[in-house]
Each structure stands twice: as structure tokens, then as C-alpha cells.
Amino acid sequence: MTEPTIPAATDTAGRVIVLDVVGLRPEHVDADRTPALESFVSTESMTDLRPPFPAVTVPAQTTLGTGRGPGEHGDISSGEYDRERDAAEFWERDRDGRDRLWETASDEAGLTTGVLNFQHLIGTSADVAVTPSPIEDENNDILEMNCWTNPDGFYDDLRAELGHFPLHNYWGPGANEEGSRWILSAAREAIDRFDPDLLWIYVPHLDYVGQSDGPESDAFTEQLDVVDGLLEEFLDFLSATDRWDETLLTLVSEYGFHEVDRPVFPNRALRDAGLLETADDGDVDLAASDAFAMVDHQIAHVYVDEGAIEAARDALAGLAGLEGIDTVLEEAGKAEREIDHPNAGEFVLVAAPNAWFQYYWWDDRANAPPYATEMDIHAKPGFDPCELFFGDEGLVSLDASNVSGSHGRVDESAFGCFGLGGPAAPALEGDEPVDAIDVAPTIADLLGLEGELSMPFEGTSLRRG
Template sequence: MNRVAVINVVGLTKSQLGEDTPRLNAFVEKCALSAFPPAFPAVTCTAQSSYVTGRSEAEHGIVGNGWYDREAAEHKFWKQSNHIVKGEKVWDVLRRELPGFTCAKLFWWYNMYSTADWSITPRPMYPADGRKVFDVYTHPMGMREEIKADLGEFPFPTFWGPMAGIPCSEWIANSARWVEDRHQPTLSLVYLPHLDYGLQKYGPGAPEMKKELQDIDRVAGELIEYYEQRGIEVILLSEYGISKVSKPIHLNRIFREKGWIIIKDELGLEQLDCGASKAFAIADHQVAHVYLNDMSLLEEVKKTLLEVEGVEEVRMGKELWGEGTPGAERGGDLVAVSEENAWFTYYYWTDDAVAPDYARCIDIHRKPGYDPVELFFDPAIKNPKVKAAKFLLKKKLGFRGLLDVIPLDATLVKGSHGRDKVREDEMPILASTKHGEITKAEDVFQVILEAVRG
């Protein structure tokens, strides 16, 4: 039984390795390096679920970072229970085979209530007085206060939003060392999200990416060296590559023009009523799940999608997921895939004055789709960081308020992902001392098994 650390550097591809990544280059050069087609959709929750189960999206049921729950008539994004992921997990297989095996799952998604021995995941607290208290959730529960006493509070604002940056990945890397020093897991799964932010915000090849690459090279490189010094085999992994984009696609606005979307007036602002709509889109980067409450419109909706500028193809849900699978239960009746330089917004309003209140906020759960514009401060706001600081102070004092600092300009976004048909230099990568052929995301599961088995 070998000890193994899987370091997931999100957004890392062959095209990102270069003069600004000397530590990562040095590791890759002494390894076997594979680029492989990403999971579909090529997004975090789907990719990670394929890696830890060795199953397809149809089988494990994670058809995106979020989807529409037909029974509850609600969209659900960024949920955290590991029970959502169907199939036996890699740590359960190894624990059954190898007496004494243990696993630490550090910031990989679906990290609550898994059977990993140690886990840490971002999880705010929401007291009844309206506050949002930044925090993490850990298993065992007592580890939360112990690790914060040693490392300080998790820098939550740098994990997502306009202030997203290297501090959160530094804290995660430090937490991996902290867990290793105390518990020596057989398998450590470590998620470093930093590179993802700059690539979406600035786009691949932008001048600003030089520092972003240097920062993640330092953090990931130092963590690799730490593990290697302890005789731990390192697997360097990523989930997807990011393409330059310049064309946002507003499917729900098009559906609204067709009369398929139902809008509710709530306190003078517009809310999308998915349960009452005939057809609507749940956007997730370069993929959009389209759900129909009126199946008689299927061919018309498909035809409309194919006529939208920037849509490359439309896949039938039944063909993607099959009948009676977890994927079929959750995935769209139609799945639209954008062209390389385009991506899908969730926007459904036609007048910014009546956009929902959450549109200008960092609100990853309430929005009916992923919103990368949350990475930007509204340029029309003077001193947005001061406004954010005042908001956080109000929250600490128990007052209600909106941190409405996010713009409504989707053209700001310069990078996106989600397509499975991408160039080799934009495919995810895996580097390890040795591994078999990787032809799909599910093969990563076997690589991890074989590395630990020795």
C-alpha cells in the first residue's frame, strides 16, 4: 500500500505550462503526462464525480454543477452532500481492500457526509438574524476549531467572488500539510482552485495571467515538494481547460420572446418561475440544460436552439443519459453546447431595472445558473471594496442588507469551459510516475486505485 496525494490544480493544461510554471514543469518532466477528453459537461462537480467513482455522468448522476429538480420544481446549484453522487467511491474501494487505509478529502466538492476519514469544505453559517458567517465544515467536527486555531480563519472571500485569489489556495495547501502532519492519510485529495479565477476573468494568454500562473506554481510546487520529501507519491491532476470567450448567449431571454418563460413580479422585481414555464434553460458555463414542462414543444425548442448564434450543437437528453439513470432524472431534456468562443448566461430579464435582487450579488445558490460575472466588481461603483467592508460590518452587527456589487455585463467574462470537444492543449491533464492509458475522465479512478495499491 503506497501513500498518495492527488493535487487537483483546476484549469491546468499543457497550454498553461511554460515559463511561469517552473516548479510544475520540473514535476511534469519526470512523470508520465497524459491529456485526456474531459467529462461532459467539463465542469468541477461532474469531473470530480467521474474521478472518484470511475462511472459515467449518467451513472453517478452529476450532470453539472447544478440542475433542475423536477419533483421539487426548484433549481439546485452547488449542493454539498456526498450522497448525491451515486456509486462506490475510490476511498471505499481501497478501504475494503487494504486494512488500515485512510483518506483525507480536502475541498473536493460533495464533501459533506462522505465516508472519507477527514474532510474540509467551505460552508458558511446562516443565523436566523440574516447574517452570513464565513466558515468551513469539517469531519470530524472537532477538527474545525483545531485547524482554525492553527491556520486562522479560512479566507472565504478569496474562494469566490470579485476578491477571489491565491489566499484560499494557500490556506487549502496549508490545511493539507496540517492534516498530513497529524494523521498521515494513505490518500489525500487536495483541490487548488486559484488558476480557474484568472482564466475566466482575464482569459487564457492575457498579460494578467502571468502572475496568476506564478502564484499557483509556487503554492502547488511547494506542496508537491512537501509530499515528495515525505515519500508520498504525487498525482498532478486537473478537471478541464478554459477557452477564450467573447460571446454570451442569453437563452432564457430568447425563450421569453417565444412565450415559453413565466415571470413572477416579486416586490417589483422579476423572478423566473421554472415550474410554470413551458421551457427554460439552466446555464452552466458552455453547456445549458434545457427543461420542458410541455414536451409537445420539444422539436420546436430544439430547432430554436440550433438557430441561436453561438450554439454549436444540441444533444438529446435521452441519448446522453439513457433511460432510468440518475443522469436522466436530473439532466435536461435537451442539452445545448456553445461554440468555443461563447458561453451561456442565466439572464432572463430584458430591463436591468427589474433584474432580481440576487443578480447583483454573489449568490451561487439562488441563481438559476452559474454566473461568472460574480468575479467582477461593478465598474460603476466607486470604491467597491469599501462598500463590501461596510456590508460585512453590518452583517456582523446583525443588520440585513445586500452586497450588490456585481455588474450585469456578461461581456466582461473572457474565459469559459464545459465543452468536451476541445483541442489537446485545452484538455485536462494527469501527471504521475506511471499510469495506464487515459481515454476518458472515468479512467482517473483506476489510476488512483493502482497508485495506492502499489
């Protein structure tokens, strides 16, 4: 097997459209299951994409957009633990100083760039941006659906044309293809109005069925057909635009899925060891706790107060003996996995391929916090895939055995995909996996931006010559 390269070419692409189809793998793209996609991005121009560790949403997206890994950019999970405030928060939505390819190409090279529905977009300098930002009250209840956009007022135009962004179909028990349909329709509007040179589009809905039913399920196969139909509509539109002849399609997927059948509960082990405390309402009391596990699919960051390291190590050693735990990373292990960043936990747990981590610290449902049965992604101090299932006692199920797919581990069975298509696509030679850190520098190179950006790429362009 040979490392993929893109042969050096005199010509560059005038326009790059990146389709981030989460959960897609190269074997999903063929003339039988996804004929429309295969007609635009052939299997000969596709290979595996090796995600960063951990292979979860925010670390993967930041790595793809910056060419740097989590150990450098600091997005070590889709959540953040603030040690000073003793607060665990998921899905913070502002830019917070992040510079990704769409910002640097706009700010430094004068290209018109756009990005739809990635995380950390609020405040981006991309010329066109859309990200959900509903207006909420102090209890995180939605008062009004809204999206943050560049330019101001773009969401008003999208809403007039497409209706409100279907947030309840974007995540939760009602998650389906309508979120992806709206995003791709918004991408068409962005191209019509702003004609971006670089447009990065998040297509999420395979993510839902990948978690709820698993990647080998009939439901997943059915949704491959659905996503192929949505992409066919978008690509037919794109191929009829004036700049089609100079367009390069870049197909990426942030990660693939593992089939899982075993939830693991590290916070129960920490509670049983006397390291995790709870408040009267059942919520975790982070300020009073000596240790806490912020879980995210198959990865858990365990944050430990100074002086409690040995007690936490003992508690986790007992947990590591249980089926479902692959390894417990300390300093050397974090460095080996390139996640040795101050934002990471003192310990990082990695699940076995068939297992995943749930945030629950209680055994009796009567002791669960009020938000446990609600669809409340900001209140929960861990990612909760049970939000995909309706519950018996509230909106959301507390039955972790429902979950059939997960991700986060980095192994060949759950790589994503990387492919090139469209009239301006060069050949992709070789069949070794592409590393996620090489995606942004490769796109910059194909846009003719090599040497024009100050962005400190860690990765390198696949193009050689």
C-alpha cells in the first residue's frame, strides 16, 4: 500500500466545495448504494481518512479546519471543563480565537469563504456562515429558533425561503434528514448569493442513525440512500452553475462508527470511591468533588483535584479491570496519543471497540438530576446519545442499552473517508489513509494559497512534485 499523493499540477481549483458527510466510509460509496455520489466522486479517487484522537465532533472539525491536532489546538472533546469555575460545558458556539482555513483564506488571501453548521462559528470572519443559535431563557428552554450568520440578516433571508432551521430534526428523538436537507438548501442559497471560492458544508444525519441503530444496521443502509438523494439534488444544482468547470469537490467524513452493546459508567466508580459528590437535586457537585469524568462517546476525560490523584488512580484501576475499558491513559499515554494538552483530563479513558461511556453517576433513576430525561445538551456534563430516544418518564430515555453505535477510538475499523471529485479534481494516487491534519493544507494548496497564509499548519499538502 502506498501513501496517497496528489500529483503536482500547474492549474489550481477556482472553487472548492467541501462536503463533510459524517459517518461515511469509502465502502459506502459505490454504484449500488450511493450512485449519485459515486458519479461525482469515484471510488478511484477515494481513500480512508484517519481522524484525530479522539474521533469526536469538535476535535475532528478543528483538526480538519486547521491542520493541527488536539494536542496543539486544545479541542480535546466536544465539551470543555473549566477548572477555575468547576464547570463542564458542551457545545459552546463562539469562535474563541480559532483560526481555520475559511478564516485565514478570507482574511489573508482575499478569497470569499463560507461554512455551514460547524461548531465554534459565532464570531467567524468567514464571509458566509450559518450556525444554529436559538434564543433561550435562563433554563436553556428555547424561546425562539434563530441562527447566527454572516452576513447579518442572512438567516432572515434563509427563513423566508426555507423556513426556520429544523432544530428538533437536527438532534434529539426527532432527528432525521430534514436538518441535512435544510443545510444543503442553505448552501445553494449561499452559492447563488455570494459565490464563495471555498464553501465547507456539514451534512450530519448519518450521525444519528449511526448512533441509534449502528453502522451495520438496515436503518443505516436506508439512510445512505437518503443522503445520496440529498447530495444528488445539491450536486446537480452545483454542476449547472457558471463556475462548475473550475470546481473541486472534496469529500470528507470526520469518523466512522463502531457497533456497540456495552455502556460504561466511570462516574459511578468515582462516586463509589467517595471522589464524586452530588447536590440535593441529584446534580453533580463539581466544586465539592475530587474527581469527575467528562464523557464523550468512547472517550472520557477524568479531571482530578490535586491531592486525589492516587485515590482516582485506584478507582480507575478497578474500573479498568471491567470489560468495556481498553486503556487508561496517563501522561505518557496522552503524549503517545498526541492529546497531552492542559485541557485534557489527568486521566483519559478509552473504551473497548464495543463499548462507550455514559455520564450517569446514579444507579436509581429517582436520584437522577432533572435534566437527565430532557433534551438539554448544554446542561448535561457529558455527551448523551440517549437523547436520540424517547423516554418513558420524560422526553429522553434513560436506557443506555438503546445505543448501538459510537465513535472516538481511532482504529481502522472506524476511519472516515477522503475523496476528490468534480471537473478540477486532480488524481489521488495511493491507497494508504489520509491523515486529518493534511486536509486543510491540501485544500489550501489546491486553491493556490501555498505560501500565502500565516496559518501554522502542522500537516502538509498531499500534493507532491
